[in-house]
Amino acid sequence: MASENRQSNINIKELLLTSGNKFSFVQANRLLNLLTKEEKTSLQEQLRIRPELSLEFPGSDVASIEEVATENGSRYLLTATFLGLYGVSSPLPTFYTENLxxxxxxxxxxxxxxxxxxxxxxxxxxxxIWRTHRLGYKLFEEKDNSYMFFLYSFGGLTNENVRNNISSEYNPLRYLGILxxxxxxxxxxxxxLSDLLNLSTIKIIECQDSLxxxxxxxxxxxxxxxxQxxxxxxxxxxxISTNNAFTIQxxxxxxxxxxxxxxxxxxxxLLHQSVSLYIDQPLIWDVELSILGEEVPGITLGKINGAQLGYDSWLLDKKASRKAVYNVRFDYIE
Structure with a gap:
């Protein structure tokens, strides 16, 4: 249910016809384009645009939007306040407008x-011309999939087979600026990785020793x-080389x-896949996880979760410091 200050249902067509001057030229065209698609006609056929016959200083891009009757039904008439061959913004001498x-x-x-x-x-x-390189318009309003290909090109993911093998949780489009x-x-x-795993305690330690x-x-x-x-x-x-490996802490x-x-x-x-997609050199890397002593659970043999040797099982003295930090490092992954 809408609040006191908002409409529950908005009739776009009625709003355009009654308050057309409140819309920008581009916005009006986009909305009219959606309306003509619903009527299964093209915008160029259903919309006629002309400049306003006036020498007054315009307050907006659009003076009015009307629905006019034609032999085959009706079409829209948009009166603009810029770019015309007559009117206040005309490049032609004023007497042409005066003659009209x-x-x-x-x-x-x-x-x-x-x-x-x-x-x-x-x-x-x-x-x-306006819509030619408008990414959002091309993708969501024109449904032009060729622009999706251009986006994937920025991340080196033009191969469809590679994209199909990517985890659904990893959205490469979100990280195009980084990729x-x-x-x-x-x-x-x-x-x-911080954004993908939703963790702020991540460090990349470079120049690690490797054989x-x-x-x-x-x-x-x-x-x-x-x-010699x-x-x-x-x-x-x-x-031993220090130029070929790094650690993710x-x-x-x-x-x-x-x-x-x-x-x-x-x-x-997901971590392995993300790192593999990001690095563009044949580097070796490993992962080091740190857990606080107070978070370390006790060992229960036969328990479904826990007691994995080398992963999440510790033999601790009862008096061991609960503030200690325990590190577990996994082997290098190529």
Missing amino acids: FHEAAEDNSLNREFIDIFNNHLYHSFFK GHFPRSAYGLKTL LPIPKDQQFSLGINNC LGETSHLGKEI IGPISYDDYSQLLPNSKKFK
């Missing part, structure tokens, strides 16, 4: 109707290859949030 005044005084409108052929085309072209920004940054990833395999043709071979001491020689098949968090982010959980899969 004299003609109207004699109940004649032949010249005006001829000029309005060009005016009508001019106004419809103006509206077409379309290069180079990809730790701050961007933090912003995305990288040394290609066989680059490994140390005495007297044959890479054997202090320059090219390195014992082993792996080398989440916490301290509650036990409920903690259990929802454990491996094989729905949120963890």
